[in-house]
Amino acid sequence: MAENLALEIRNVTKRFPGVIANDNVSFNLRKGEIHALLGENGAGKSTLMNVVYGLYAPDEGEFLVNGKKVEINGPHDAINYGIGMVHQHFMLVPVFSVTENMILGSEVTKGTSLDLKRARKEILEISEAYGLEVDPDAIVEDIPVGVQQRVEILKALYRKANILVLDEPTAVLTPQEAEDLFRVMRHLTEKGVSIIFITHKLKEILNVADRVTVMRRGKVVGHTTPAETDQQGLATMMVGRDVLLEVEKAPAQPKDVVLSVENLTIKDERNVSVVKDISFDVRAGEILGIAGVQGNGQTELAEAITGLRGIDAGEITLSGERIPFEKPRWLVEHGMGHVPEDRHKHGLVLPYDLADNMVLCTYYQKPFAGAFMVRNRDAIQKNADGLMERFDVRAPSTAVAASTLSGGNQQKVIVGREFSRPLKVLVANQPTRGLDVGSIEYIHKEIVKMRDEGVGVIVVSAELDEILSLADRIAVMFRGKIVTVIDAKDATREKLGLWMAGSNPDEE
Amino acid sequence: MKNTNQLPTEVSPLQRFLKRWGWTLAMVLGVIGITIWQYQLNAQATEAVVASTIRQSTPLVLGALCGLLGERSAVINIGIEGQMLLGAFVGFLVNVWTGNLFLAVLAAVLTGAVMGLLLAYMSVTLKMDQIIGGTVINILALGLTGYFYQVGMVTQGKLQPIPLGPLANIPIIGPAIFNNPPITYATFVLVIVVHYVLFYTKWGLRTRAVGEHPRAADTLGVDVFKIRYVNVIMGGAIAGLAGAFLTLEAVGSFERAMTNGRGFVALAVMIFGKFTPLGAWGAALLFGFANAIQTQLQFADIQIPHQFIGMLPYLLTIIVLSGFVGRTRVPAADGVPYEKE
Structure with missing residues (x-):
C-alpha cells in the first residue's frame, strides 16, 4: 500500500510565536490523484505546504517521498525530490521574460553564458507535451494572470516535478480561466503528476478532487471524497458548524x-x-x-x-x-461607503495597526481628534475594541499591523470601518x-x-x-x-x- | 465615437532602433562632429579635452559600477564616497610604506571590499536602514582618513601611462584611449565584464531576480543573502579601485576628503545610465566631458564670469537628467531587506 503514495506527511507540528499553525498534522497523497486540502483562511493549509516545500522548518514531523524518508531543508531539496509549488501570490519576476523566469535557479549554460536558446527550446517542448501554451519571449508583467499561472505550473514541470502543490490557484482567476485550469489539472494527473489542491471553494472541490482532507485551526478534522458529500457537508466540516450558503433576505x-x-x-x-x-x-x-x-x-x-x-x-x-x-x-x-476591490492598495494602510485602520476616514472628527487635532487614543481604542467584537475580527490584539491578518480578517476590518459610519x-x-x-x-x-x-x-x-x-x-x-x-x-x-x-x- | 482601439501601426526594425537609441546616437554623432571640428581649430586643446574627459570619467564610472552591483541585488549603497576615500587612503599609505604600486592598488581594492562587507553586514544581516548604513561608512571614512593622515607623507611615484604601440598615435583618441595608466585600462575592461556578468550569466540573472523579487528567487533555491553579500563586496572592491585611481594614478598623493563628492556623482551617473554598466559609462563620459570643457573654457579668453562656466557640468546634468533620459526603472525590491520566514 505504501508504494502508491507519492508523498506522505507524518505528524508535522509547526509553531509560530503565539500560535500553533500545524498541530500534529498527517497527510498523504496517492500517485496520480488530485487531493484537495480544504480549510478556512488561517486553518494552516498554506503553512503545511510551505513546510513541505522547505520554506518553513517544522518543529516536529517527517516526510516520505515515494515511500522513502527524506530531509527537506529548503526549496532546493524539495525541488530535487520532485515537489513543485505554485504559490498563491505568484513567484514570478515581472520584468523578466517567461524563459528567464522558468530557468531562474536551474539555469542552463553554455560556457559561462546563459543558454537562452536551448532553454527556450526545452520550454516549448514541455509546454507542448503538457498542452500548456506559452510564449517564451513574452515579458511576464504583460501577460494575463491566467497565463502567468500557466508559467508557474510549467516552472514546476521544468524542474521535473511530479508532485504539484497548487495554493489557492483559482483565487486570482476568472471563472473561465478556472475551468481551463481544472482541465489542465486533470490532464496532468493523466501524465502521472500528483496534485495537492489547496482551496476553500467548495464547488471546485466537488468538481475536480479525488479525495478531500479538511483542516480547521491547525488540525486535520476529517477526510472525505466528493462522492460521499456535498457543499453543505464540506462547509460544515470546514467551519465546524452549520453554515448558510444561501443569503436569507426579505424582499427589498x-x-x-x-x-x-x-x-x-x-x-x-x-x-x-x-x-x-x-x-x-x-x-x-x-x-x-x-x-x-x-x-x-x-x-x-x-x-x-x-x-x-x-x-x-x-x-x-x-x-x-x-x-x-x-x-x-x-x-x-x-x-459614501466603499469596500474596494484591492484591499491592500485601497482598503488598508497595511503597516498601520488595526485601531488606526479603523478610523482612516474619521480620524479628524470627534471623538477621535480633540482640540488642535490631537488624537484621542482612548476613543480610537474603544472604537477598535467595539468593531473587533461586533464584526468578529480575529486578531491577537488591535495593536498588530493590518498586514499580519488573513484576507478574511482584513476584509472584516474594512467592512467594520465602513459599515459603522452613517x-x-x-x-x-x-x-x-x-x-x-x-x-x-x-x-x-x-x-x-x-x-x-x-x-x-x-x-x-x-x-x-x-x-x-x-x-x-x-x-x-x-x-x-x-x-x-x-x-x-x-x-x-x-x-x-x-x-x-x-x-x-x-x-x- | 472615435475608434480608439486601433492596432499600433507596423514598425520596422530600423524605426524601433531609432526610437530607442535615436537620441543617444544623435548625441554621440554630435560630440564626434564637434570634436573633429574643434581639432581642426585647436589640436592641442582638443586632445587635452578628450584625454581629460576619460580621466574625469574613470572614478565616476567605477563608482557607478559599485552602486549598480549593489542596487541590482537590492542593496542601496550611498557609501560609495566613503569606500572610495578609504580605498584611496589605504592605497596611498601602502605606497608610502612599501613603494610597491601593485601592493598599494591591491590594498585599496581590499579596503573597499572590507567596507562592502561592512555595508552588506549592516543591510543584509542586521537589516538596518540602508541609507543609514551607507552614511555610517561615509562618516567613518572621513573620520579615519582625517585622523590618520599626516601632512608631509611622501609617495614613491604613481602609475604611469602604458602606450599601446601604434594605436597611441591615432589623432585625438590615440593619446586619450590607448595611452593610459593601468587602472584606466582596467576600467574599460570592467565595464564590459560587469555588463556581461549582469546580463548574460547565471549569476547576473540571479542578481537581477534578487533585486526585483527576492522571494521568487528564494522559492527556487537561490540564496538571496549570498547573492547580496557577494555583489556588495564586489562593488566595494570596485569603489576601492576608484580610490586607488585617485591617489595612485591621477594625483599621486592624498588630501583630506579628496573624493570631493565623486561617490555621490557616481550615484547620479548610475541612475542616469539606467542601472546598466554601458549606460553608466556613457553618463560618466558626459560628466567627464562637461568638467573637461569647463576647465578649458576657463583658460580661454571669454567675457563670462568664471562662476558661470563652473556651473556648466551641473547645468548639463540637470538638462540631461530632465530631458533626455526618460523613465528610469529602479529594481523593485531596492532598499528592502529580505526577511526569510
Missing part, C-alpha cells in the same frame, strides 16, 4: 433615489473609453448587482463613483448633489474575493443588513452566485456598457452568462 423595499449616474463616460490611461455613456439609479434600501466578466469597465465605474478616478463626461449625483471630484472627503462626509450609499467591489465560506456568509449578512437599514448598495462581483444571491436588481456590463438591467427574480445563471458574453438571450 426601495425608497428614494440616493445615487444617480447619468451618461457617464470614463477613459483609461491610454485614452480608451472603458465606460461608455452609462446611466442608472440606485434607490435607498435596494442592492444593485453589477455583473460582468472582469475588465468590462466595472472596476473603473466603481472607482469613479467612490471618487478614486476622474470622469470624462456625464454626472454622478449623491442624494441630488453632484460629486465634487476635487474633494475626496466630501464623499466620506456625505455617506452611510447613504455603499459600493462593495468583489467584497468576498478570496474569502472562505464562514467570512462570506458573514459579509453577505452584513450587506443585507445595510440594505434593510435603508442604504443604497452597489455590489460589483465576478462571481455569478454572489450576484444572484445578493442583488435585488442586476445590471450586466459588457465592453463598458450596461447591456441590460433585470430584476433578480427573473435572472438565471444561463441568462446572465449570455448577457455577459455580449449576446441577448431574449432575441432568438
Whole structure:
C-alpha cells in the first residue's frame, strides 16, 4: 500500500510565536490523484505546504517521498525530490521574460553564458507535451494572470516535478480561466503528476478532487471524497458548524433615489473609453448587482463613483448633489461607503495597526481628534475594541499591523470601518474575493443588513452566485456598457452568462 | 465615437532602433562632429579635452559600477564616497610604506571590499536602514582618513601611462584611449565584464531576480543573502579601485576628503545610465566631458564670469537628467531587506 503514495506527511507540528499553525498534522497523497486540502483562511493549509516545500522548518514531523524518508531543508531539496509549488501570490519576476523566469535557479549554460536558446527550446517542448501554451519571449508583467499561472505550473514541470502543490490557484482567476485550469489539472494527473489542491471553494472541490482532507485551526478534522458529500457537508466540516450558503433576505423595499449616474463616460490611461455613456439609479434600501466578466469597465465605474478616478463626461449625483471630484472627503462626509476591490492598495494602510485602520476616514472628527487635532487614543481604542467584537475580527490584539491578518480578517476590518459610519450609499467591489465560506456568509449578512437599514448598495462581483444571491436588481456590463438591467427574480445563471458574453438571450 | 482601439501601426526594425537609441546616437554623432571640428581649430586643446574627459570619467564610472552591483541585488549603497576615500587612503599609505604600486592598488581594492562587507553586514544581516548604513561608512571614512593622515607623507611615484604601440598615435583618441595608466585600462575592461556578468550569466540573472523579487528567487533555491553579500563586496572592491585611481594614478598623493563628492556623482551617473554598466559609462563620459570643457573654457579668453562656466557640468546634468533620459526603472525590491520566514 505504501508504494502508491507519492508523498506522505507524518505528524508535522509547526509553531509560530503565539500560535500553533500545524498541530500534529498527517497527510498523504496517492500517485496520480488530485487531493484537495480544504480549510478556512488561517486553518494552516498554506503553512503545511510551505513546510513541505522547505520554506518553513517544522518543529516536529517527517516526510516520505515515494515511500522513502527524506530531509527537506529548503526549496532546493524539495525541488530535487520532485515537489513543485505554485504559490498563491505568484513567484514570478515581472520584468523578466517567461524563459528567464522558468530557468531562474536551474539555469542552463553554455560556457559561462546563459543558454537562452536551448532553454527556450526545452520550454516549448514541455509546454507542448503538457498542452500548456506559452510564449517564451513574452515579458511576464504583460501577460494575463491566467497565463502567468500557466508559467508557474510549467516552472514546476521544468524542474521535473511530479508532485504539484497548487495554493489557492483559482483565487486570482476568472471563472473561465478556472475551468481551463481544472482541465489542465486533470490532464496532468493523466501524465502521472500528483496534485495537492489547496482551496476553500467548495464547488471546485466537488468538481475536480479525488479525495478531500479538511483542516480547521491547525488540525486535520476529517477526510472525505466528493462522492460521499456535498457543499453543505464540506462547509460544515470546514467551519465546524452549520453554515448558510444561501443569503436569507426579505424582499427589498426601495425608497428614494440616493445615487444617480447619468451618461457617464470614463477613459483609461491610454485614452480608451472603458465606460461608455452609462446611466442608472440606485434607490435607498435596494442592492444593485453589477455583473460582468472582469475588465468590462466595472472596476473603473466603481472607482469613479467612490471618487478614486476622474470622469470624462456625464454626472454622478449623491442624494441630488453632484460629486465634487476635487474633494475626496466630501464623499466620506456625505455617506459614501466603499469596500474596494484591492484591499491592500485601497482598503488598508497595511503597516498601520488595526485601531488606526479603523478610523482612516474619521480620524479628524470627534471623538477621535480633540482640540488642535490631537488624537484621542482612548476613543480610537474603544472604537477598535467595539468593531473587533461586533464584526468578529480575529486578531491577537488591535495593536498588530493590518498586514499580519488573513484576507478574511482584513476584509472584516474594512467592512467594520465602513459599515459603522452613517452611510447613504455603499459600493462593495468583489467584497468576498478570496474569502472562505464562514467570512462570506458573514459579509453577505452584513450587506443585507445595510440594505434593510435603508442604504443604497452597489455590489460589483465576478462571481455569478454572489450576484444572484445578493442583488435585488442586476445590471450586466459588457465592453463598458450596461447591456441590460433585470430584476433578480427573473435572472438565471444561463441568462446572465449570455448577457455577459455580449449576446441577448431574449432575441432568438 | 472615435475608434480608439486601433492596432499600433507596423514598425520596422530600423524605426524601433531609432526610437530607442535615436537620441543617444544623435548625441554621440554630435560630440564626434564637434570634436573633429574643434581639432581642426585647436589640436592641442582638443586632445587635452578628450584625454581629460576619460580621466574625469574613470572614478565616476567605477563608482557607478559599485552602486549598480549593489542596487541590482537590492542593496542601496550611498557609501560609495566613503569606500572610495578609504580605498584611496589605504592605497596611498601602502605606497608610502612599501613603494610597491601593485601592493598599494591591491590594498585599496581590499579596503573597499572590507567596507562592502561592512555595508552588506549592516543591510543584509542586521537589516538596518540602508541609507543609514551607507552614511555610517561615509562618516567613518572621513573620520579615519582625517585622523590618520599626516601632512608631509611622501609617495614613491604613481602609475604611469602604458602606450599601446601604434594605436597611441591615432589623432585625438590615440593619446586619450590607448595611452593610459593601468587602472584606466582596467576600467574599460570592467565595464564590459560587469555588463556581461549582469546580463548574460547565471549569476547576473540571479542578481537581477534578487533585486526585483527576492522571494521568487528564494522559492527556487537561490540564496538571496549570498547573492547580496557577494555583489556588495564586489562593488566595494570596485569603489576601492576608484580610490586607488585617485591617489595612485591621477594625483599621486592624498588630501583630506579628496573624493570631493565623486561617490555621490557616481550615484547620479548610475541612475542616469539606467542601472546598466554601458549606460553608466556613457553618463560618466558626459560628466567627464562637461568638467573637461569647463576647465578649458576657463583658460580661454571669454567675457563670462568664471562662476558661470563652473556651473556648466551641473547645468548639463540637470538638462540631461530632465530631458533626455526618460523613465528610469529602479529594481523593485531596492532598499528592502529580505526577511526569510
